[in-house]
Amino acid sequence: MLRKSVERNVLAQFLVNELQVARFRDYCPNGLQVEGRREIKRIISGVTACQALLDEAVRLQADAILVHHGYFWRGEDMRVVGQKFQRLKTLITNDISLFAYHLPLDSHPIMGNNAQLAKLFGFEVTGRFGEDDLGWLGTWTAMATASAADVAAHISNRLGREAILIGDIDQAVTTIAWCSGAAQNMLNAAIEAGASIFVSGEISEPTVHLARESKVAYLACGHHASERYGVQALGQFIAEQFGIEHQFVDIANPV
Ligand SMILES: [Zn+2]
Numbered sequence: 001m002l003r004k005s006v007e008r009n010v011l012a013q014f015l016v017n018e019l020q021v022a023r024f025r026d027y028c029p030n031g032l033q034v035e036g037r038r039e040i041k042r043i044i045s046g047v048t049a050c051q052a053l054l055d056e057a058v059r060l061q062a063d064a065i066l067v068h069h070g071y072f073w074r075g076e077d078m079r080v081v082g083q084k085f086q087r088l089k090t091l092i093t094n095d096i097s098l099f100a101y102h103l104p105l106d107s108h109p110i111m112g113n114n115a116q117l118a119k120l121f122g123f124e125v126t127g128r129f130g131e132d133d134l135g136w137l138g139t140w141t142a143m144a145t146a147s148a149a150d151v152a153a154h155i156s157n158r159l160g161r162e163a164i165l166i167g168d169i170d171q172a173v174t175t176i177a178w179c180s181g182a183a184q185n186m187l188n189a190a191i192e193a194g195a196s197i198f199v200s201g202e203i204s205e206p207t208v209h210l211a212r213e214s215k216v217a218y219l220a221c222g223h224h225a226s227e228r229y230g231v232q233a234l235g236q237f238i239a240e241q242f243g244i245e246h247q248f249v250d251i252a253n254p255v
Pocket of ligand 1: 068069181182223227
């Protein structure tokens with residue numbers, strides 16, 4: 001059977017539109033970050049374009065890699081040395097393209113990380129909040145009366161990772177707010193939006209005090225764990241659109 005393929009720049013343009021890339025003021029370029037071979041038949045997706053993911057993509061003979069965390073972050077050392085050199089060398093030597101989508105992939109209403117978390121957790125989405133509407137609001141209708149501890153146990157179970165809950169564990173939860181990744185700084189915005197608990201990936205020392213003093217619980221469920229789903233959904237969507245192969249590779253990360 002003849003395998004189908006998509007031309008690299010056709011895929012890049014398709015994703016600019018699909019993910020509404022121009023809408024976001026981001027900390028990195030979104031789209032094709034490193035140019036590889038023209039014809040793409042096999043795409044590997046992963047959370048972060050770390051060396052282990054690149055090595056696996058080489059082993060699997062991928063034509064392109066699709067990630068949430070790519071390269072060239074604002075403020076980083078611009079020199080091509082050390083870790084960055086090794087990663088770029090691997091991509092260029094093997095003629096593999098790197099496509100990266102950060103905020104557009106958090107935000108997308110169907111394939112985004114937060115939409116996918118709602119699906120995974122069984123939450124009913126009721127609204128959005130915060131800058132660029134990156135925060136999501138919803139309810140957990142499966143539980144008539146849920147406590148913060150119930151929500152924490154449910155999310156830990158779905159993600160296969162123990163989440164850190166800060167605040168009163170018996171506190172009744174009505175509105176749940178969430179934002180994948182390192183969105184702990186959105187706790188204030190979640191409080192203003194009327195959330196009873198805010199769920200994100202990471203946690204910082206000041207987050208603990210704000211959660212305790214505001215009486216809005218905070219749940220840190222893992223940066224990596226909360227961002228595994230958007231890129232998988234996007235990879236699957238691309239595979240279906242163009243009839244190409246897609247495989248998600250999970251490089252485990254405890255944070
Ligand atoms: Zn992230």
